[in-house]
Amino acid sequence: MTDLKVRVDKKKLERTAYVLKCVAHPVRISIIDLLEQEAQLTVSQLQEVLQIEQSLLSHHLTNMRDKGIVETRRQGKNVFYFLTDTTISDIIACIKGCKPVRQ
Template sequence: MSTIKVRVDQKRLERAAYVLKCVAHPVRISIIDLLEQKQRLSVSELQEALKIEQSLLSHHLINMRDKGVLQTQREGKHVYYSLLDTGIVQIIRYISGNKAL
């Protein structure tokens, strides 16, 4: 009888669960998808693409930034968001059914 074991160490599993909980919302998954297409976007660009209220978008962006999914860069009046860990885009690839995106 062969022995099976967990292939991922506990710290990586905990981090994965933390990130998955953070992004488990359609708007947040959409933000990841948009940032995968264009490496950085301003709040106004994200708002235009998502067609949601700026206050709701800011709530999602701040939460994702605080949890280490996104990073920000300020240029004058504009704040640009980008993915901190691009490995998260694998979720989008899986959801879309296209592993070669």
């Protein structure tokens, strides 16, 4: 039992917890999944797929941008959202691989 130790440094654990708290919402996970499929999307494109109000979507995107999960790029009158770190897509892969819990 003396060889047991935490294998991830404290800063990485704190960043991971910070990101997981931010994405711990079905809409935000869906946004990550969509941005994994298409490198960048506009609010209109995201809204069309997610079928939620623009104001609610903007709230989620702002939260994700403030936490450093997504960034924006302006092209003319369009603002495109993209993932800042594609390793967050590993979360989606993990979720897809999870087996449903029987109740």
